[in-house]
Amino acid sequence: MRNLWLFISKYNAFFLLVIFFTTSLILMVNNNSYQRASVWNSSNQLVGSTYEKVNQFSSYLVLGKTNDSLAAENARLRNLLKSSLFSDSVKQVQVNDTLLKQQYTYTVAKVINNSVHQKNNYITINRGKKHGIAKGMGVTSATGVVGIVLNVSDNFSTIRSLLHTETKVSASVDGNIGSLVWGEGNFDARYAILKDIQAHLVVKKGSRVVTSEFSLFPQGTNIGKVFKTGVKGDDSALNIQVKLDTDFSALQYVYVITNMLSNEQLSLEALNKVE
Amino acid sequence: MGRAIIVNTIRFILLIATQVFLLKNTGYYNLSVPYLYILFILLLPFNIPNGLLFLLAFITGISIDVFYDTLGLHALACSVMAFVRIIFISVTVQRDGFDNEPEPRLGIMGFRWFIFYALILAFFHHLFLFSFEAFRISEFGYTIIRVLLSALLSTCLILITEFVFYRKKVR
Structure with missing residues (x-):
């Protein structure tokens, strides 16, 4: 304690400087709008940039949540799209070919109900009798076979999925x-x-x-x-x-295949049974 | 002792008045601004205690601040100057000479010592004054030019004042 006191009294000029300098500085910052504004601005900048860094880091931690909310937002926006609304007009992919007669036409349909975990799975699509869908038509997706049309209503059809015990x-x-x-x-x-x-x-x-x-x-x-x-x-x-x-x-979109020659084939085959 | 108090009080009032009523309105395009009032702190006796020196410097600064509307700015610069004065005197003046040389005046200490003393103290006073007035680093070049030019002008004024009241000490 005595040594400390000696030290302070030996360098008293410096400690006095610190005291008076600090007092003046506080007076200045408190009483002059420009200096006060500068101090506040710079400290705000410091605090702001620190918060920004912290936020940058912590945003990684909530990335999963952010993804979820974005996905939900996407789904909500997708629901507002025209393609989500039921459209009566039929989209058929048809190529006019004079050399080869068209046998198959494809009708685009959207899957509106689907199951994969049952023993017998069915799919419902938003195309029906109005769009030329009939029972027994084949259904494919962009990647491969999906199933066979089972029942048809005016606007909807159900498909017996490939994941069905009776589908062969x-x-x-x-x-x-x-x-x-x-x-x-x-x-x-x-x-x-x-x-x-x-x-x-x-x-x-x-x-x-x-x-x-x-x-x-x-x-x-x-x-x-x-x-x-x-x-x-x-x-x-x-x-x-x-x-x-x-x-x-x-499964999102499927194509219902219309075989234009199937009637002819069936009626021909029906003759065999008559005999 | 009592004479020193009276002399310094009169000097204080005169210098503050000169600074506030005359020199406040002079200056070279805000680039070179004279601050004669620091002469009061320059001329305080050698044997003044450090605490009293700091207190007087602070009071001087505050008095100027009141008139300049910059509370604390001049007080800060004067506190720094008091510190520089203590260092400077402890380096250049022998302690045993304090008794027969009461004040660091031009006539007593000699021209060369005094001009150096005034220049150094004015420089530090102005350096802190202008840099804390600007309060940003981006204007440093402009600030340092102001500091140098103002220190020169202030030193010139201090020297002129000292020559006016020149009193050769009879040893």
């Missing part, structure tokens, strides 16, 4: 024809089973599975890829597991 699609892999089913042993929306491929045929993993010429889809429509061969099924035959190209859980 004639499919071919490397030229060998089998039938594609779902729900026999597996209820995974990502996979289907290809049955009735002859056992001696070697099917490579990764081969493309497409619709055959016997199906109601245009020949060669994508279904999926061979995922695993030699899967044991119910009837103790070896089946092929197929990874489906279409992500059914994220």
Whole structure:
């Protein structure tokens, strides 16, 4: 304590300077508007830039929340779009070709109800009788086969999805024809089973599975890829597991296929039964 | 002792009055502004205690501030100047000479010492005065020119004043 006092008294000029300097400074800042404004401005700038840095950092922590709110906002705005509203006009993709006669036309439809987790899954679309949809038409998406039209009302149709135990699609892999089913042993929306491929045929993993010429889809429509061969099924035959190209859980738009020649084909085939 | 108080009080009043009523209105385009009143702090006796010196400097500054409407600004510059005065005198003057040389006047300390003394103190006073008046770093170049020119003008005025009241000490 004594040493401290000695120290202070030895350098008393400096401590007096500090005291009087500080007093003057406080007086000055408090009583002169320009200096006060300067002090406040610079301190505000300092505080502001600090807050900005902190905010920059903390915004990373709430990035998930921000994404959620943006997604909700997107959904809300998307609902206001014209495409969300029900449109009566039919959009059909049709190419006029004089050399080849058009057999298939595609009608765009929006999926308005969809399920993938049931044993029998159905899809509802916003096109119906008015737009030329009829029972039994094939439905595809941009990536592959989706299902078959089951019931039709004026404005809506229900589709028996590929993920349905009764849906069977004639499919071919490397030229060998089998039938594609779902729900026999597996209820995974990502996979289907290809049955009735002859056992001696070697099917490579990764081969493309497409619709055959016997199906109601245009020949060669994508279904999926061979995922695993030699899967044991119910009837103790070896089946092929197929990874489906279409992500059914994220289905947005589908195309309903109208086969213009199907009536002719059916009426011709009906003659066989008469005999 | 009593004589010193009376002399310094009269000097204080005269210098403040001169500064406020005459020199406040002079100056070279705000670039070179004379501050003669610091002569009061320059001429305080050698043996004045540090605390009293700081207090008188502060009071002088505040008095000028009251008239200049810049409360605290001149007080701050005068406090700094008092500190510089203490350092300067402790470096250049022997302590045992205090008894027969009561005041740091031109006639007593010699021309060379006094002009140096006045210049250094005026420089520091003006440096703090102008930089705290500007209160920003961006105008530093302009401020330092003001400081140098004003210090020169103030020193000239101080020297003139000292020559007017020149009194050769009879040793």
